[in-house]
Amino acid sequence: MELDLQxxxxxxxxxxxxxxxxxxxPQKPVVIERFIEDWPAYEKWNLDYIKSVAGDKxxxxxxxRPVNHEDGFNEPHAKMKMADYIDLLKREPTKFRIFLxxxxxxxxxxxxxxxxxxxxxxxxKVLPMLFFGGENSHTFMHYDIDLANxxxxxxxxxxxxxxxxxxxxxxxxxxxxxxxxxxxxxxxxPDFEKWPALKKAKGYRxxxxxxxxxxxxxxxxxxxxxxxxGFSMSLRAIARNPKNxxxxxxxxxxxxxxxxxxxxxxxxxWIDWKNDKxxxxxxxxxxxx
Numbered sequence: 433m434e435l436d437l438q439x440x441x442x443x444x445x446x447x448x449x450x451x452x453x454x455x456x457x458p459q460k461p462v463v464i465e466r467f468i469e470d471w472p473a474y475e476k477w478n479l480d481y482i483k484s485v486a487g488d489k490x491x492x493x494x495x496x497r498p499v500n501h502e503d504g505f506n507e508p509h510a511k512m513k514m515a516d517y518i519d520l521l522k523r524e525p526t527k528f529r530i531f532l533x534x535x536x537x538x539x540x541x542x543x544x545x546x547x548x549x550x551x552x553x554x555x556x557k558v559l560p561m562l563f564f565g566g567e568n569s570h571t572f573m574h575y576d577i578d579l580a581n582x583x584x585x586x587x588x589x590x591x592x593x594x595x596x597x598x599x600x601x602x603x604x605x606x607x608x609x610x611x612x613x614x615x616x617x618x619x620x621x622p623d624f625e626k627w628p629a630l631k632k633a634k635g636y637r638x639x640x641x642x643x644x645x646x647x648x649x650x651x652x653x654x655x656x657x658x659x660x661x662g663f664s665m666s667l668r669a670i671a672r673n674p675k676n677x678x679x680x681x682x683x684x685x686x687x688x689x690x691x692x693x694x695x696x697x698x699x700x701x702w703i704d705w706k707n708d709k710x711x712x713x714x715x716x717x718x719x720x721x
Contacts, residue, residue: 433624433631437594440638440646448552451647456553456581459649459673461595463638467645468585473545474643477587479518479661486539487515495527496570496615517564521661526566530663535562546585546665551647553581553669561666565591565658570620572655573604573613577683579651579676580668586640589660593646594619596635596653602717603633604653605710609691611683614710619655629718640664650676 442463455462468474492508510528512520520526536542548555573594576582584593596604605614605627614627622630639659640646648654650671656664671677694702 435594435619435622435630435635435637436633437635437637440593440595440636442638448550452552455647456551456649459597461636461649461652462647463640464645464647465641466643467549468546468643471546473542473587476545477663479521479588479663482535482663483515483518485541486535487513487518489514489535489538491517491530491533491564493517493528494531495529496572521564521566524566525568527569528566529569529571529658530562530564531571532561532563534560536560548667549583549645551583551669555583555667555669556580562663563656563666564661564663565656566661567658570655570657572615573617573619573653574611574655575651575653576668577611577688578668578680579671579683580680581650581671582648582652583667583669584640584646584648584664585667586644586646586664587642587662589642589658589662591640591662591664592620592637592657592659593640594635594637594655595648596633597649598651598653600633600635600653602721603629603714605629605714607706607710608713609687609694610706613653614707620657629714632718632721651679 440461440463442465444464444466446462446464446467451462454460490511491514493510493512495509497509512528517528517530520528546560548557573596575598605617607613617623617627617630624631635653638646642662650673671680698705
């Protein structure tokens, strides 16, 4: 048995009017295949190019180890020079990923390689973030703290993306006071005996190729697995739905700090309690449906 996933719709290119009408307003994902072919990045951005312009930068690396109470919020698991990291990506599969790294601030010349596309939404220009990963590395299923509209541009190779909207929360083993699901779920090959509620969740999937852009609507859960080594850039627009905007403010102002305090007070017991609660809450939901 497999997850209940439909293919994300694809278009070659799109006008901002059609994007707003068919995807933003109904909050549906879409892959736009040929939107950035006029960007210098379309021709230039690959791992060798990044190594040539940013090889001496020390980068923060993350792997898929479970959250530990001693870890700070978004604290890296290792650091490495970009040149060494790219050599590692090309040499062998690795769990190490870079995420939420503002390389464009550290290597300003890269800013000349792209422009801010006009999708009819005001994009936040202070936060173009890059994400890198090795073959078979993956992110946990999560949604972003600010519930933004995300435009995810992929470069160098192929990447699997699985998405769910917030209506699927009852079936996803969501961790309380957090933005992730249970970390021991492999969404690319789930164990339905262990996680039976996943059979009820309805989501989307696609494989992104070089130069394609994925639109992820506000608050969408996303799981990303690098089929080949590669990297992506995200641009974002603030949540427009008042409910989502309220959730974003709560997450940033209250939830994140509450979770940090509880980790300090209760240590690993807090993490274990949240994991247990994710399972029991989802089992209750499953009994109700």
